[in-house]
Amino acid sequence: MASTDVTLEELQAGIRNVPDFPEEGIQFKDITPVLADARLLDGCISHLLCGHSADTVDVVAGIDARGFIFGAAMARELGVGFVPIRKKGKLPWKIIEESYELEYGSNTIAIHTDAVSAGQRVLLVDDLLATGGTAAAAANVVVRAGGQVVEVVFFIELSFLAGRAKIGAAPVRSLVRY
Numbered sequence: 001m002a003s004t005d006v007t008l009e010e011l012q013a014g015i016r017n018v019p020d021f022p023e024e025g026i027q028f029k030d031i032t033p034v035l036a037d038a039r040l041l042d043g044c045i046s047h048l049l050c051g052h053s054a055d056t057v058d059v060v061a062g063i064d065a066r067g068f069i070f071g072a073a074m075a076r077e078l079g080v081g082f083v084p085i086r087k088k089g090k091l092p093w094k095i096i097e098e099s100y101e102l103e104y105g106s107n108t109i110a111i112h113t114d115a116v117s118a119g120q121r122v123l124l125v126d127d128l129l130a131t132g133g134t135a136a137a138a139a140n141v142v143v144r145a146g147g148q149v150v151e152v153v154f155f156i157e158l159s160f161l162a163g164r165a166k167i168g169a170a171p172v173r174s175l176v177r178y
Ligand code: AMP
Pocket: 026, 027, 028, 029, 030, 063, 064, 065, 066, 101, 102, 103, 104, 126, 127, 128, 129, 130, 131, 132, 133, 134, 135, 163
């Protein structure tokens, strides 16, 4: 189960930088080497959860798509439920949606209207914080659905893009920064 002997330096060393993907000028942070390593995956989940328990979090919400990988594992570890925040057109029920700008392109995300109940404490997670548009929109749909965002956590933060300034009131934490 989640261990803390994995250092943040080890996690950073597991991230593969892929230049010019998916388009020229983007330094894509590929987390698949971390996911494929059982010890690093376990350590990453543990660091993402740091300080949280089922006493502080009612539900984990993950952002499409890599936020699902971490979010579901974190929810299981805490013993709470998981809520997906999905890209437009994927959720089958009634939705609340928001549009935002990406580091590359633009997008719309959505949450089911009944995904969180009023006042629920939501821990929001994604793999990477870039310009902050995705996470800001995700936090907004959680709040509009009735939840309160206790923290927004990321494996990776591209600090030079200043994305955390966009996220609003919720505390923001990241494990590895560039
Ligand atoms: P943003 O809305 O600009 O903060 O973009 C964050 C979202 O886009 C996250 O879901 C990331 O998975 C993805 N993303 C943006 N930039 C990168 C990057 N350089 N490497 C990997 N994923 C990225």
